Amino acid sequence: MAQVSLRKIVKEYEGGVQAVKGIDLDIADHEFVVLVGPSGCGKSTTLRMIAGLEEISSGEIDIGGAVVNDVPPRDRDIAMVFQNYALYPHMSVYDNMAFGLMLRKFDKAEIRRRVENAAKILDIGMLLDRKPKALSGGQRQRVAMGRAIVRDPKVFLFDEPLSNLDAKLRVQMRTEIKKVHQTVRTTTIYVTHDQVEAMTLADRVVVMNHGVIEQVGPPQELYHHPRTRFVAGFIGSPAMNFIPARLEARGDNLVLLLPLGTELAVPEHRAERYRTHVGKQVTFGIRPEHLTDTQHISKQHVALLTLTPEVIEPMGMETLAHIKLEGTEICARLDPMVEAAPGVPLALAADMNNMHLIDDATGLVI
Amino acid sequence: MSAAAHPSGRPSDAVPGLGRRIGSLRSERRWALWTAYISLIIAAIVMLAPPLYMLLTSMKTSAEVADLSGNPWMVHAPTWENYAAIIGNPMFRGFFYNSIILTVCVVAITMVISVFAAFALARMKFFGSQVLATGVFLTYLVPDTLLFIPLYQIVGGLGLLNSIWGLVLVYPTLTVPFCTWIMIGYFASIPKELDEAALIDGANWMQMLTKIFIPVALPGIIAATIFAFTVSWAAFVYPTAFITRPDEMPLTIGVVSQLIRGDTFAWGQLMAGALIAALPPVIVYAFLMDYYIAGLTAGATKG
Amino acid sequence: MASDSNAAVLAARPAAARPASSAMKRFARRRSTIAFLMTLPLISVIGGLVVWPAGYAIYLSMLNRRQTAFIGLENFDILLDSETFRSVIWQSCFFAITAVLLKALVGFWLAHMLHHIPTKGQRMWRGMLLVPWVIPPALSTLGWWWMFDPSYSSINYLINAIGFPSVPWLGEPWWARISVIIVNVWYGAPFFMIMYLAALKSVPDQLYEAAAIDGATGWQGLRHITLPMMQNIISITVLFSLIVTFANYDIVRVLTNGGPRDLTQVFASYAFQVGVLSGNIPRGAAVSLFMFPLLAVIAYFVLRGVNKRTKEMA
Numbered sequence: 001m002a003q004v005s006l007r008k009i010v011k012e013y014e015g016g017v018q019a020v021k022g023i024d025l026d027i028a029d030h031e032f033v034v035l036v037g038p039s040g041c042g043k044s045t046t047l048r049m050i051a052g053l054e055e056i057s058s059g060e061i062d063i064g065g066a067v068v069n070d071v072p073p074r075d076r077d078i079a080m081v082f083q084n085y086a087l088y089p090h091m092s093v094y095d096n097m098a099f100g101l102m103l104r105k106f107d108k109a110e111i112r113r114r115v116e117n118a119a120k121i122l123d124i125g126m127l128l129d130r131k132p133k134a135l136s137g138g139q140r141q142r143v144a145m146g147r148a149i150v151r152d153p154k155v156f157l158f159d160e161p162l163s164n165l166d167a168k169l170r171v172q173m174r175t176e177i178k179k180v181h182q183t184v185r186t187t188t189i190y191v192t193h194d195q196v197e198a199m200t201l202a203d204r205v206v207v208m209n210h211g212v213i214e215q216v217g218p219p220q221e222l223y224h225h226p227r228t229r230f231v232a233g234f235i236g237s238p239a240m241n242f243i244p245a246r247l248e249a250r251g252d253n254l255v256l257l258l259p260l261g262t263e264l265a266v267p268e269h270r271a272e273r274y275r276t277h278v279g280k281q282v283t284f285g286i287r288p289e290h291l292t293d294t295q296h297i298s299k300q301h302v303a304l305l306t307l308t309p310e311v312i313e314p315m316g317m318e319t320l321a322h323i324k325l326e327g328t329e330i331c332a333r334l335d336p337m338v339e340a341a342p343g344v345p346l347a348l349a350a351d352m353n354n355m356h357l358i359d360d361a362t363g364l365v366i
Numbered sequence: 367m368s369a370a371a372h373p374s375g376r377p378s379d380a381v382p383g384l385g386r387r388i389g390s391l392r393s394e395r396r397w398a399l400w401t402a403y404i405s406l407i408i409a410a411i412v413m414l415a416p417p418l419y420m421l422l423t424s425m426k427t428s429a430e431v432a433d434l435s436g437n438p439w440m441v442h443a444p445t446w447e448n449y450a451a452i453i454g455n456p457m458f459r460g461f462f463y464n465s466i467i468l469t470v471c472v473v474a475i476t477m478v479i480s481v482f483a484a485f486a487l488a489r490m491k492f493f494g495s496q497v498l499a500t501g502v503f504l505t506y507l508v509p510d511t512l513l514f515i516p517l518y519q520i521v522g523g524l525g526l527l528n529s530i531w532g533l534v535l536v537y538p539t540l541t542v543p544f545c546t547w548i549m550i551g552y553f554a555s556i557p558k559e560l561d562e563a564a565l566i567d568g569a570n571w572m573q574m575l576t577k578i579f580i581p582v583a584l585p586g587i588i589a590a591t592i593f594a595f596t597v598s599w600a601a602f603v604y605p606t607a608f609i610t611r612p613d614e615m616p617l618t619i620g621v622v623s624q625l626i627r628g629d630t631f632a633w634g635q636l637m638a639g640a641l642i643a644a645l646p647p648v649i650v651y652a653f654l655m656d657y658y659i660a661g662l663t664a665g666a667t668k669g
Numbered sequence: 670m671a672s673d674s675n676a677a678v679l680a681a682r683p684a685a686a687r688p689a690s691s692a693m694k695r696f697a698r699r700r701s702t703i704a705f706l707m708t709l710p711l712i713s714v715i716g717g718l719v720v721w722p723a724g725y726a727i728y729l730s731m732l733n734r735r736q737t738a739f740i741g742l743e744n745f746d747i748l749l750d751s752e753t754f755r756s757v758i759w760q761s762c763f764f765a766i767t768a769v770l771l772k773a774l775v776g777f778w779l780a781h782m783l784h785h786i787p788t789k790g791q792r793m794w795r796g797m798l799l800v801p802w803v804i805p806p807a808l809s810t811l812g813w814w815w816m817f818d819p820s821y822s823s824i825n826y827l828i829n830a831i832g833f834p835s836v837p838w839l840g841e842p843w844w845a846r847i848s849v850i851i852v853n854v855w856y857g858a859p860f861f862m863i864m865y866l867a868a869l870k871s872v873p874d875q876l877y878e879a880a881a882i883d884g885a886t887g888w889q890g891l892r893h894i895t896l897p898m899m900q901n902i903i904s905i906t907v908l909f910s911l912i913v914t915f916a917n918y919d920i921v922r923v924l925t926n927g928g929p930r931d932l933t934q935v936f937a938s939y940a941f942q943v944g945v946l947s948g949n950i951p952r953g954a955a956v957s958l959f960m961f962p963l964l965a966v967i968a969y970f971v972l973r974g975v976n977k978r979t980k981e982m983a
Contacts, residue, residue, distance in 0.1 A: 053562050074568035086559035090581040099577075100567035147563075398887075402782040409779055410797045413855065417800060419823055420812040431821070438823040483711035490704035498708060503975065505719050507909070507968045509916030511937035512961065515944045515954045516722035516729055539718045546711060571703055600805030602919040603937070607945050618807045622923055633815060640808040651803045655796065663867035 002064025002154040002187060003029045004050065009059035011045050011211075019045045021211040022059065027189065032181050034190045036198035037208035037234070044159055046208070047191045051157050052076050064154050074103075079148035080157040084164060085140045087132040087147075094128040097146045111150075118149040121183055122176075138169045145177070149184060156181075158190040162197060174200055195235050199223070207231050229283065229363045232356055238288050238320065240356070241330040245284040247277050247357070256284050260326040267301040267352050274357055274366055282366070285356035288320065291332040293340075294347045303350040312340050321346065417641070424448050424638035431633045448634035449642070452625075458639055460613055461620035464530050465599060465643075468616050471534045472598040476541040477591060484549030485575050489561065499550060506543035510603045513539065518607050528611045536604050540597050545590040548661050552586030553579055589661020592654055596647050617643040730955035734948075744955035753931050754939070758959070760846065761935040765915040768853040772914075773907050775854060776861020783862070784869045795863070802859040810923040813852045814839075817924070842932040845925050849933055852920050857913075861906055868902040869895065901974055908971045912964055936960050 004027040011020040020042040027033045035043040048054040050061055052073035060067050068076050079100075087096050094115055101111045119125040122142040132140055141161060148156050161177070162170045178201055181188055192198055198205045199219040207214040207222065207230070215222060215231045226232035232240050245256040247266075254266040254274055264284070266274060294304065309321040309332075319334040323346075332348055340346050357366045423431060425444045436442065452458050486492070487499050517536050518527075526532030556579060564574050580587060605619040612624050621643050625636045651658065733740050748754040779798060783791055801809060816823050817838035825835040838848045872895060880890050896903075918937035921927065927934040927942060934942065936959060944953015 051562075051566060053565070073562075073565045074570075076566075078566065080563065080566050082559040082563060084557060084559055086557065086563040088560065088563075088578060088582070090584070099564075103568040103573060147567075151567075394887075398785055402785040405778065405782040406786070406794050406798070409775075409782075410794070413798050413801050413859070416809055416812040416816060416855070417804060419816055420809075423812075423815060434821070438821065438826050479710040479714060482707040486704040486707035490700050490707075492701040492704040495704070495708075498712070500972070501715060502711070503972065504968060505715050507912055507964065507971060508719055508723065509912060509937075509960070509964070511916040511918050511940065512957050512964070513719065513722050513726070515940060515950060515957055516726040517718070518945065519725070519729065519950060520722060536718060538714050542711065542714050571700070596803075600807065602805070602807040602922070603941075606918075606922065607941065618805055618919075622807055622811060633821075636811065637815065640811045644804040644808045647805065648800075648803050651799070652796075655799070659863055659867070663864055 003027055003031075004064075004155055004187060004189065005060075005062040006046070006050070007060045007062070009046065009049060009061065010057045011042070011049060011054060012057040019211055020049070023208075023211075023213055025206060025213065025216065027187060029187055030185045032178075032188045032190065032201060032203045033206060034192060034198040034202035034204075035206045035208055036192055036195055037214075039193055041208040042211040043191045043193075043206075043208045047157055047159055047189060050155070050189060051078055051080050077151075077153050078155045078157055079151045079153040080159065081141075081144045081148055081161045083160040085132075085144040085161075087140055087143055089132055092129050092131060093124065093135070093143050093146075096132065096143055097150045100147065100151050114150040114152070115146070118146040121149060121180060122146050137165050138173060141165065141173055142176070145180060149180070152186075154187065156186050156188040156190075158188065158192075160192055161190075162192070162194075170197075177201060196237065199235070205235075207234060209234075225365075226356065227365055229285075229358045229365070232285050232358065232365060236287055238331045238333075240285045240287050241291065241328075242358075243284045243286075243325060243328045243330065244360075245282055247274060247280060247282050249275075249278050254278065256282075258284075258326045262305070262326060264303045264350065264352065265301075266355070270352075270355070277357070277359060277366055281360050283358040283360055285358055285365075286350055287354065288331045288333040290351040290354040291330065292349055292351075293332075293334045293338040294349045295335055295338060299351065299353065301352045303352055305348045305350060306345050307348055308345050309340055309342055312342055323348075417644075420637040420641055424634055424641055426634050428632070428634060448638040452635050452639045452642065457612055457624060458620070461615055461617045461624075462643070464614060464620075465616040465618075468530050468533055468537070469595055469598045472537040472541060473591060473594045475534070476538055476545050476594040477587070479538065479542050480546035480549050480590060481575075481580065481587070484546050484553050485579055487546070488550050488553035489579075490571075502543050502546050502550075505539075506547060508539075510540060510601075514603050514607045517604070521608055527608050528614050530609075530614055530616065532608050533601075533604055533616070536608075537598050537601060540601060540604075541594040544597075545594055548590050548593070548664065549583070549586055551664055552583040552661075556582055585657050586661055588654060588657040592650055592658045593661070595650060599647055726954045726958055729951050730958050732951040734951060736951060744952045745959075748952065748955055748959070753934070754956070756932060757934045757936060757939045757956075760933060761915060761960075764846065764850060764853070764917075764933075764935055765911055768850045768857065768914050769907060769910045771850065771854045772857040772861050772910060773903070775858040777865050777903075779858065779862040780865035780869055783866055795866070798862060799859045801856050806856050807919040807923055809856065810852055810920050813848075813855075814924050817848055839925055840929060842929055845929060845933045849921055849924055852924060853914060853917065856920070857910060861910070864902060864906045865899065868899045872898045901977060905971055905974045908967050908974065912967050912971075915963065915967075916960060 004025075006023050006025040009020055009023045010018065012018050023042075023046060025033075035046060037043050045054060049056050050063075052068065052071065056069050060069055062068065063076060063078070088099065091099065097115045097118060098111045101114065106114075115128070116125070119128060122145060124139065124142050124146060127135060127139055127143070132143065135143065144161065158177070162173055165173060174197060177190075181201075190197075190201060198207075199222075202219055204216060205219055205222050206216045209230050214234075215227045217225075222231060222235050226235060229242075233242065243258060245258050245264075248255050248257050248263075250263075252271070253268065254271050256264040256266060258264070305325075307323045307325060309323050311322040313320040313322070314336065317336065319336050319338065319340060321332045321334055321340055323330055323332060334340055338346075358364065359366055419439070422439065422441050425441050425446070425448070427443065427445055427447070430436075430442060483502075487495055487502075517539075521527055521532040521536060524532070524535075526535060560578060560582070561574055564578050569577060600618060601616075602618045602622075605616050606623075609615050609619060612620065615624065621636070621639045625632065625639050729736070730744055731739055731741055733743075783794055783798075786794070815821070819837065819840055822835065822838060824838070829835060837844055839845050876894050876898075877890055880894055885893065915935075916937055917935065918941065921933060921935055921938045922941070925933040927938050931939075936956060940953045940956035942953075943956055944950050947953075
């Protein structure tokens with residue numbers, strides 16, 4: 001097991017297109033790091049450079065204290081789980097897991113011991129004689145992980161391993177992966193486009209966009225303190241509402257002036273932080289759960305609004321209301337007990353303690 | 367008056383045309399099925415008549431073959447003596463032996479050449495690989511009848527005329543391009559992640575080929591092998607041009623050129639010989655037809 | 670533990686690799702070397718046994734009979750002046766075009782019929798209908814030759830039985846041409862059938878269902894869905910078969926051997942006759958080279974079709 005460091009990693013394709021534009025990242029031993037971002041953000045390319053499947057255009061990758069730029073994949077002591085599992089179709093589950101050890105000339109007894117141990121961790125002991133064809137998606141996924149575990153490598157690399165599973169199985173395997181990591185504690189780098197997977201699995205999440213890292217941090221930090229507009233919008237589902245606004249001073253207090261004239265008061269404790277942006281065009285960001293019905297609110301710094309929902313989506317444990325606010329589509333999360341109907345005005349409370357303000361000029365959260 | 371006002375009386379009008387439509391659909395289907403079966407039966411009769419007639423002839427005595435009075439499609443006194451005679455003929459056994467040696471060598475050479483080449487062309491992009499892949503396909507389109515005269519000179523120059531080794535040398539022109547072509551297709555259809563997984567598992571190129579690609583593409587290998595086998599077993603132009611000595615002849619030209627001479631009424635033996643000569647490919651097809659057809663039609667089914 | 674020794678290798682490797690330009694680049698370079706070695710046998714077969722002989726054929730065709738003097742295009746001149754050779758050109762084209770069209774039609778029809786019957790019977794019928802294609806043509810043609818025999822023809826027996834006079838199959842030029850075509854169609858139609866059957870099966874059923882709901886009759890479905898979907902595979906098989914049929918040798922050699930009076934000679938059999946049997950190698954080479962322009966044109970279209978198909982599939 002080992003730590004992994006990326007220093008100024010660049011991937012440039014022929015024709016000068018940069019897929020990865022100089023990434024710095026330090027991953028500690030035993031850490032579970034998730035690279036997340038929309039497709040084409042460079043996350044998979046980064047993973048493949050760590051694996052040695054893509055050449056590094058410039059920069060250095062260091063695994064366990066040694067620069068591995070020039071080391072072929074087989075000598076990097078890493079294991080990888082692919083999106084389509086890449087199980088060898090002609091080999092049994094046992095042989096699939098044993099293949100890497102066999103090529104490394106482990107003795108038979110040791111191979112058997114390791115495969116059986118991995119099979120026990122993953123609960124696939126009864127599948128060892130089957131061919132991949134005869135397995136379900138979730139079982140294939142386990143075998144692919146088993147193939148990684150038996151190698152006892154320095155680093156696990158996961159490339160969107162759950163994308164080919166249906167929604168229910170995905171949730172189940174997510175838990176499984178986390179359990180396995182808690183058991184074997186191998187440093188893990190995991191790539192996904194699904195922010196829920198990222199949030200649930202990671203010790204630290206790395207949000208990437210257009211080949212650069214937008215923000216690195218533990219899931220809660222990313223959720224509550226996004227640093228850029230991209231991270232604020234990418235993390236969280238339903239996504240954060242963004243409403244164009246102008247920051248205005250009203251005496252000592254600040255207000256947000258929405259396009260059609262509604263004013264929302266900014267809490268005093270935020271005033272100092274935002275004062276530099278008075279008079280500027282900003283984006284007001286608020287998560288749907290901070291825009292709710294008025295039933296249970298007793299807090300300070302709440303802005304009350306009466307708006308008319310266009311669409312109501314009952315989800316069971318909550319109800320989503322889609323509303324037009326001064327020309328912008330926004331979403332509010334309501335208590336399921338609240339009676340809401342499309343076209344019927346509804347009293348809503350915006351919890352301004354949890355507001356975010358984004359500088360339109362820089363895209364950074366103020 | 368609406369249709370609902372007439373629940374009884376003219377039920378077929380109440381739901382206009384539906385009853386008739388179902389009936390006509392069913393009869394249309396039945397008619398189509400009949401056409402299909404009748405066509406197939408006629409086609410099967412036509413397709414099977416020549417080999418059947420060969421079989422009938424091979425079971426007749428020379429006297430019966432020569433007898434013009436009876437129905438040629440009937441055998442009055444079936445006999446295996448033609449088969450016994452042809453199998454007992456050392457020259458014919460020589461043809462068979464030559465064909466086996468020739469085919470085994472050609473199939474082995476072809477498969478080695480095309481599997482290696484296809485692996486390189488499908489997976490290792492290198493300078494000129496695209497041109498070479500197209501070249502392989504174009505070579506496949508060059509018929510043997512265009513090449514046999516210069517090859518006659520070349521094989522003659524090497525002193526290999528009248529030797530099956532001359533044929534072993536030139537037969538790969540018939541087999542290698544197509545086998546390489548289908549193997550490229552099979553190898554290219556193997557997901558790239560599989561080689562990457564193998565690479566990470568620690569395989570080198572050779573291990574990747576022997577441990578992953580060949581086993582995974584086994585159906586393709588079987589198809590290519592059958593192709594190489596059939597083509598070298600049935601090849602006719604090259605042996606006809608290069609071999610004039612009966613003891614070096616493979617079956618095709620041997621049967622056609624050597625058994626016809628002599629007794630005009632050796633038809634029974636000739637047909638017996640032709641059928642025995644045709645047996646190996648027929649047996650191979652009987653067991654492996656699906657692989658071969660899958661390999662051959664891979665291009666037709668995709669897309 | 671082996672992973673420890675791996676780590677040692679890992680630690681040692683970069684230090685050793687550093688001074689050289691880049692081990693990864695070396696790896697890539699080694700890869701092209703390996704790839705080149707792997708394709709070398711293929712390149713030698715193509716180069717030594719196809720490209721070189723083809724070039725050599727051009728050179729040969731410009732020599733005199735004893736191959737002692739260079740005579741330019743004289744062999745081609747003489748051939749074009751000869752009545753026999755002009756008939757060879759005509760017969761080759763007539764034979765190839767007629768036979769390929771018939772094979773394509775019969776193959777398409779049979780494929781269509783096979784596609785219509787229940788799936789579990791298809792394998793058996795397909796197996797029976799493929800028999801002609803499985804037997805080496807030189808051998809099955811022997812059977813046909815015997816069935817066409819002037820005095821013992823079993824086909825004439827059947828024709829007489831339904832009240833028609835005997836047909837001089839191989840004795841009369843036109844009948845001999847027809848006989849060659851019959852045998853070729855018999856041998857080649859099954860190939861078309863399986864190609865078309867595979868193509869038919871690849872057309873998704875939903876398309877027909879959608880068309881049926883849109884109001885298409887069976888014939889319109891064939892016209893507007895089946896044929897357009899199969900267009901590419903049809904043209905590839907037809908062009909490919911044109912090459913093979915155009916260059917056919919075995920059937921003509923066994924059935925008529927070019928006769929009567931050289932009227933069923935095609936390029937291949939005539940080249941054999943002139944080049945090998947009469948010993949005029951240069952002129953034989955010239956005869957077979959006449960095939961080349963036509964084959965090149967067809968090959969161009971086949972390649973275009975295949976490329977188009979590959980693009981569609983991607």
